[in-house]
Amino acid sequence: MNFEVIYTPWAQLEAAEAYAWYAQGHIRMGDAFVDELERTSGFLARNPFLYPCVEQEIRRANLDRFPYSLFFVFDDATVSVLSCFHQHRDPRTMSELLDL
Numbered sequence: 001m002n003f004e005v006i007y008t009p010w011a012q013l014e015a016a017e018a019y020a021w022y023a024q025g026h027i028r029m030g031d032a033f034v035d036e037l038e039r040t041s042g043f044l045a046r047n048p049f050l051y052p053c054v055e056q057e058i059r060r061a062n063l064d065r066f067p068y069s070l071f072f073v074f075d076d077a078t079v080s081v082l083s084c085f086h087q088h089r090d091p092r093t094m095s096e097l098l099d100l
Contacts, residue, residue, distance in 0.1 A: 002045045003074060007081045011070070014084040018068060036065050037084070044081075048074045058082065 007015065015037060023030025040063050043050065051059040054071070061070045067087040072079050 003048060003079045004077060005041045005045050005079045005081065007084075011081045011084050014086075018066070018084060018086070022066075033066055036063050037070075040064075040070060041081075044070070044072060044074075044079045048072065048079050062087070 019030050019033055021027070022033040040061055044061060048059065051061045051072075054060045057073050058071055059073070061072065063069070069083075069085050069087055070081050071083040071085060072081045074080065
């Protein structure tokens, strides 16, 4: 069974901002970022249990080629991505965003 992966509005905004940064003319990695995001989302859809819990029920999946992590929760049918978080940001901001 595959889970449906949905991104919260906040996670969509973070991913869009990351894409915009990587798509800049001097970087030209926007498409590669989207490909990596889709690849990781595919793993989440197939088996979200593979990823460790980092706080209560929240799990983290690190992207391979980019310094981002997807923080997510899931139920019987849906994986909800809460944040597409840059790994060099202050982790306290993650706690504030997720009200931990």
